[in-house]
Amino acid sequence: MIYKEMMKKIMLSWCLLVVAITVMNGQVKFTDDTTAVYSPDINSILELQSPNKGFLPSRVALTSVNAAAPLTAPVTAGMLVYSLGGEISDGYYYWNSTKWVPLNPASVTRNNYVLVKSAADFPAAVGGVITLVAGTLYEINGTILLSNKIDLNDCTIIGEDTTNDKLIYTGSGELFTGAHGGKLRNVSLIATAGKVFNINGGGIANTSLLVEDCYILSSSSVGTVQGMTGYVYFADIGFYANTSGITFQNNAYVYMNGVVWDVSNTNTFETYIGTFSTIQILGGSRNVPTGSTGLNITGQTSISSGSIKSTKFVGTGTLVAGTFSKFWEVEALGLNTEKDDVATGNLYITTPGLTAIATVNVPLKISGTTTSVNLFRFASPASNRLTYTGLKIKRCMVICNLTATFSGGGSNKFFTFSIAKNGTILPESKQKVKLINDTDQTFIGVASMIFLAPNDYIEIWVENNTDAADITALTLNLSVI
Known part of the structure; x- marks a missing residue:
């Protein structure tokens, strides 16, 4: 009995010694192939060999490629896991010291x-x-x-x-x-x-x-x-x-x-x-x-x-x-x-013309020959007319400065000057002046903010509020900005 116990202790000691030597210096090869020879690859510390079984690494549920969890940080570089059921795509990942990197099989390539x-x-x-x-x-x-x-x-x-x-x-x-x-x-x-x-x-x-x-x-x-x-x-x-x-x-x-x-x-x-x-x-x-x-x-x-x-x-x-x-x-x-938005136009009278008044308080377009200058997306197809040729509705300031005198004698006559859009007087533009006599030359300023659509046009009109005396615009400068 004593002899058997001693032999058990001796055998256990030998086994522990072999394991210790293996841990310190050896290579390990696991195989379930009964015909295999125990001969690990010279470059491997661990070799697995089986004719009908695979290697199953740890399966974890990674939450992010940038977080070690569920592993405990710090994770050693090279750690290999298979992520399954986590918040990133299932598959093999290894830790590169800062994040999990997927292992993409070399056989996977794009079509076309x-x-x-x-x-x-x-x-x-x-x-x-x-x-x-x-x-x-x-x-x-x-x-x-x-x-x-x-x-x-x-x-x-x-x-x-x-x-x-x-x-x-x-x-x-x-x-x-x-x-x-x-x-x-x-x-x-x-x-x-x-x-x-x-x-x-x-x-x-x-x-x-x-x-x-x-x-x-x-x-x-x-x-x-x-x-x-x-x-x-x-x-x-x-x-x-x-x-x-x-x-x-x-x-x-x-x-x-x-x-x-x-x-x-x-x-x-x-x-x-x-x-x-x-x-x-x-x-x-x-x-x-x-x-x-x-x-x-x-x-x-x-x-x-x-x-x-x-x-x-x-x-x-x-x-x-x-x-x-x-x-x-x-x-x-x-x-x-x-x-x-920057469309502009200007015209001025080069030859004054008499505007014949037929009826009191009925506005008429001021006569005279005008010349246009500095037109950008405006045209002047007729005297005393500026036509907007842009594509979008434009908000414009219309300004007109002129001097005028009436003819036919008399005194203290009232005239109203206005901006007309497409032949219709704009009430907000009306300016009423009094001319003392037919030698009086009065300066008149007319201005208004208006909206012009493509092909809308503006003119300066006048009406005699006193009688049928005619009027002449000696100077006229019309600008749209």
Whole structure:
């Protein structure tokens, strides 16, 4: 009995010694494979082997990727758990000292996605044109040299680093060609000997070109975009060292938002030709050097709505070539403000005329030949008439100063001078004066705040409140501001 107890103690001591040695220096391999050889991988501290069983780590309910809970902080970097039923997506996560990072299997990739590290990653060119596969996103990684053109085919090309992810076209044609638009984002576009764009939508329904967060630089020409029925949208674009700019022709909607044209560009930056529904230039800047033009609208024949807002035009070159029609609203540093709110008009008498009074207390338009000056969104189709030609209802101050005298003898005659809108006297504008005799020349001032709708017109009228004596306006100056 004593011998057996001693043997048990000896065996237990040996087991504890083996375990201690294993903990201090050994490797551990667990297996339920009876045919397996106990031989742990030389680089592993722990190895699991089973032909039909998996490894089940701790399952916890993580509440946030930024919180250690439900584990107790601090958590050692590298801690691995499987989050199940928490407030974040189920799956494997490891702690990187500051937050939980999901483990994404390498086999999970996007559909309809191509990573482009060289020109060979694009579809094969046919006739010198690479036609992108419809519905596919192409991500540019690094500098891609191209001798063939690209038909965007309504696809998306993106980069992650605008400075280093580049498409460089080495030919003399254009980098982007064809009738379809697409999306370009976070890439640099260069066509040293050619154009960046030569896209003609040709009326294809709803095709659009969207270019965002890109550099377009060191190109012979930025090129031409025309015939697009959808949107042409350039946002947060830097143009640098381009020999010639871009021409937009017969596009439905053109938006240039946050676009910067550096002084290193030459010739004409933006040219608009033909018919447009909308042109919007918002923010950004145009720094125009001597001999160059920032904006050319001389060829723009029709537009429904145009606006230039919060944009800076500077430089020693021609900032704008052409004139803005009433369909434009311009409010930009370096340009004259042009919008309905600042519409103005002025006219004055150059040849006085007799206003024949037929009936007492019946107002008539003052006669005489007038000349108009400083008209902006006003016209003067007839003497003593200013017609508002803007598009929006405008609140105006109408001011008229004149001198007048009556004829036919007599004395102490009363006359009332008024502003007439569309041939109707405005009662609030009436000013009544007394002329002592027919040699008396009295100064009269008439003013009123009124609202004018498109094509409304104003005139100055007079009535004799005493008799039928005629009156002559010797001077008259009418202003609308």
